[in-house]
Amino acid sequence: MVMKPLGLELSTQQVAELRRRLKCRDLVPNERMRLDCVRLAAQGRTAPQIASILDKHVVTVRKALHRFLDGGFGALADAARPGRPPRWGREDLDALEAMLDEAAVRGEIWTLPALAEWLRRERGVVLDSSWLSVLLHRDGFRWKCTRDSIRHQADPAPGCRMGTTGGSAAVRLRSEVGIEDLYYLDECGFSPTLPTGYTWARTGTRVVVNREDTKNRRVNVLGALNDTGPEPELLWTTVEHRIDAATVLDFVCNHIARLPGGADRLSTSPVGFKRSRPCTIVLDNASIHHADAFKGRREELAAIGVHLFYLPPRSPELNRIERIWRSVKYQDMPVRAYTTAKELHTAVDRALNRRAAAMTPATAQILKIA
DSSP states (O other): OOEETTEEOOOHHHHHHHHHHHHOTTOOHHHHHHHHHHHHHHTTOOHHHHHHHHTOOHHHHHHHHHHHHHHGGGGGSOOOOSSOOOSOOHHHHHHHHHHHHHHHHHTOOOOHHHHHHHIIIIIOOOOOHHHHHHHHHHTTOOOOOOOOOOGGGSOSSTTOSOOTTOOHHHHHHHHHTTSSEEEEEEEEEEOSBOOOOOOOOOTTOOOOOOOOOOTTTOEEEEEEEEOSSSSOEEEEEEESSOOOHHHHHHHIIIIISOOTTHHHHHTSSSOOOOOSSOEEEEEOOOHHHHSTTTGGGHHHHHHTTEEEEEOOTTOGGGOTHHHHHHHHHHTSOOOOBOSSHHHHHHHHHHHHHHHHHHHSOTTSOOEEOO
């Protein structure tokens, strides 16, 4: 091999070897840069020209050419880095993340110490928990709350069962076009200490919520949501006693059917009243919804234009008012503990009023039933 003033002269075998190495997909950037220096020098380029083409310093180009002249292609690879070799590889982290994806499907939870132990046991890798947290964050993993679900117990074909009005999709369509009203009815309980949530706080501090006694302080809410049609509305009543079938029947007659005289009038034969627009009430399979004091009156309710639609068992996600309850509990009540039932009662009403105002247009009615 003879060094020309403006480049290198390569043999036929060296040219073939250079082309083969440049086609390798696993080349590290520095080795590819040195091979490009050799290729350009063999074409008759000077070191400054090569530096300009590769956007490198001219000293870097000359070092690469001297490495090739002194040791051939084998000298162009990166030298071994000094110090202790890394204790883990990309394949170890990929295996850990694949395990976490499978664990999420099975509903398993893993802490950082448990993950570090898994790496030690399964991969022979010793990795500090704090550094493992950094690596997982880089790859899009986060430490977050789990949630529970009973969907695995639900009817495999929800919405096809029951009711005099057919499937839930057909009921919702009739509501959207204004043929009838559709209400989602449910009960919800509020304790003096609300469920644990999240908040922003300064590093090193933790917001503490005082846990209050629940005796004689719980507030129960019975509500109905109509979020389709021309006049969406949220109806609710707050009570400090247990909600039973009679309470549900009275709520339906007075505030959904708007039957003059309420449930007492329902017993009159004939009632002599018909709701201006038929309505369907979607509700779950709670015992009070199937009690004779309520479900036993379904024929009388149908006679005044109110039909009952029972959801499949263990399908709470199909009842749209459940979203209202969750939003109120976890987002709309910043004060998380109340010392009296009156304070809790007021806070629940205030939160529901805000939620209803955000849901309904200005012309719709927002009604809190005393």
